[in-house]
Structures are given as structure tokens and as C-alpha cells.
Amino acid sequence: MRVIVRTVSELCITVGTLIVLFVVHLLFWTGVRADAAMGDQIDRLHAQWSRGSDRARAAAAPARYAPGRPFAIMYIPRLGATWHKPVLEGTGAGTLKKGLGHYAGTARLGRRGNFAVAGHRRTYGDPFEDFPQLRPGDAVVLTDGSTWFTYRIDKGPHRTVPTDVGVIDPVPRDSGYRRPGRYLTLTTCDPEWGHSHRLIVWAHLDSTRPVEAGEPGALRR
Amino acid sequence: MYGWIWRHLPGNAWVKALLSLLLVLAVVCVLFQYVFPWAEPLLPFNDVTVDNQ
Numbered sequence: 122m123r124v125i126v127r128t129v130s131e132l133c134i135t136v137g138t139l140i141v142l143f144v145v146h147l148l149f150w151t152g153v154r155a156d157a158a159m160g161d162q163i164d165r166l167h168a169q170w171s172r173g174s175d176r177a178r179a180a181a182a183p184a185r186y187a188p189g190r191p192f193a194i195m196y197i198p199r200l201g202a203t204w205h206k207p208v209l210e211g212t213g214a215g216t217l218k219k220g221l222g223h224y225a226g227t228a229r230l231g232r233r234g235n236f237a238v239a240g241h242r243r244t245y246g247d248p249f250e251d252f253p254q255l256r257p258g259d260a261v262v263l264t265d266g267s268t269w270f271t272y273r274i275d276k277g278p279h280r281t282v283p284t285d286v287g288v289i290d291p292v293p294r295d296s297g298y299r300r301p302g303r304y305l306t307l308t309t310c311d312p313e314w315g316h317s318h319r320l321i322v323w324a325h326l327d328s329t330r331p332v333e334a335g336e337p338g339a340l341r342r
Numbered sequence: 343m344y345g346w347i348w349r350h351l352p353g354n355a356w357v358k359a360l361l362s363l364l365l366v367l368a369v370v371c372v373l374f375q376y377v378f379p380w381a382e383p384l385l386p387f388n389d390v391t392v393d394n395q
Contacts, residue, residue, distance in 0.1 A: 131343050142370065146378040147385075212391045214383060224391070239391040244382075249390075286392050309390045316386035
């Protein structure tokens with residue numbers, strides 16, 4: 122009898138400890154790892170951008186981004202004055218641990234079509250934690266090292282189901298856009314800790330300026 | 343289970359305590375490095391994309 126009681130209680134304590142450790146892992150450790158990884162990606166971009174002339178590199182830019190590699194930095198003032206994250210090519214689980222993921226097959230940054238990006242709402246640094254606070258008119262600024270791209274949000278956050286792939290079409294469904302243009306779509310999960318739905322915002326390219334001209338107005342305070 | 347481990351650790355109480363601490367650290371390390379990353383995709387926090395699956 123004593124042996125049974127002891128074994129069961131030890132088991133309960135073990136399971137409880139495991140659960141607590143797992144929550145620590147999710148809430149804290151994935152964030153620590155992701156922040157380090159994102160910082161790393163941004164350092165890599167800056168190192169890459171400081172090599173060679175911007176003009177020459179822009180001219181030599183390949184037609185596709187290299188999968189799993191960073192190619193731009195995103196700034197969204199609404200999510201915080203210091204909020205900036207690397208954008209990597211692809212939306213695989215491993216890629217999204219290191220930054221935001223660009224849907225392969227959607228338009229390149231600043232080009233005609235729809236530049237679509239996904240990011241974690243929770244865990245792995247919580248990049249899109251405050252996604253629901255985004256409002257029409259908010260700026261989404263990106264740089265690829267040679268140009269600043271300022272997008273303005275037109276619609277969202279729009280709640281939809283995970284299979285609604287039309288939201289990242291070149292002319293996104295439900296976005297209110299009627300004709301082809303230079304659009305941006307951001308996606309994340311909803312509810313915060315669930316996966317039953319997705320939150321979407323859409324933006325259009327408002328302005329561009331070369332990096333030599335300095336930060337765009339949307340980033341100045 | 344824990345009593346059994348304690349009895350089978352060598353040395354006096356201090357050595358046993360130190361060894362247990364090391365064991366605990368080793369287990370936590372393995373959990374964080376291998377077990378949790380494996381278990382994590384089974385939970386619903388990772389799906390942030392729209393796709394056809």
C-alpha cells in the first residue's frame with residue numbers, strides 16, 4: 122500500500138514538474154532563443170549590406186530569394202518604437218523560429234503583386250503579439266539594404282480560416298483591392314494561443330526612398 | 343523511484359546531493375534540447391500561415 126501511494130505521488134510530482142518546465146520552455150526559452158536568432162539574422166543582413174555598393178548589389182539581385190535566408194528588415198511603429206524583425210524567405214517552422222517568413226511564391230519586396238509575410242503571435246519571441254492593435258493608416262516599413270519601402274495598412278485585422286489562401290493572392294480576396302498593385306499581406310494565428318483562425322492585414326506600397334536619403338518619415342519621431 | 347536513486351548514489355549525503363543536482367540538470371538539458379522542441383509542433387502555437395493543408 123505504502124509503495125503504491127509513494128509511487129503515485131512521485132509520478133504526480135514528476136508530471137507536474139514536466140508541465141511547469143514545458144511552460145517555461147514555451148513562454149521563456151523559445152523567446153530567448155528566437156531573440157538571439159533574430160538578432161543574429163539582423164547582424165548578418167547589416168554585414169551583408171555593408172559589403173559592396175548598394176547599386177551594384179541591387180542590379181545583381183537574383184530573381185528569387187534564397188530559402189531560409191534573411192533579405193529584409195521590417196519595422197512597424199505601432200508595435201513599438203524599437204520593434205524590428207528580420208524577414209526570411211519561406212514559411213517553414215524552422216524559418217519562423219528565426220524571424221518573419223515571406224511566403225515563397227508571392228511577390229518580391231516592393232514589386233507588383235502581393236508581398237506576403239507570416240509571423241508568430243505567441244512563442245518564439247512573440248513578434249506579432251500585438252497584431253490586433255494594427256489599424257488602417259499604420260505604416261509597415263521594410264528595407265532591403267538599398268531602399269526603404271513604406272506600406273500603409275488599408276484593411277484589417279481581418280479574421281479568417283487557415284485554408285483561406287485567397288488572402289495572399291496578387292489581388293487579395295476580401296481586401297477591397299480591385300486592381301493589381303503593389304500590396305503587402307501580414308498573417309498570424311488567432312486566437313492568441315490557438316490555431317483555429319488567422320488574422321490578416323493588408324497594405325499598399327505608399328512610397329519608397331533610397332537608404333542614402335535616410336529613414337522614411339514613418340520611422341521618425 | 344527517487345528513493346531508489348538516492349540509495350544507489352555513491353558517497354555521503356553531500357556527494358549524493360551534488361550528484362542528484364547534476365542528474366536534474368542533465369534531465370532538464372535533455373528536455374529543453376530535444377524533448378520539448380519535438381513536442382512543441384504538436385501544440386497549436388505554430389500555425390501562422392494560410393495554406394491548403
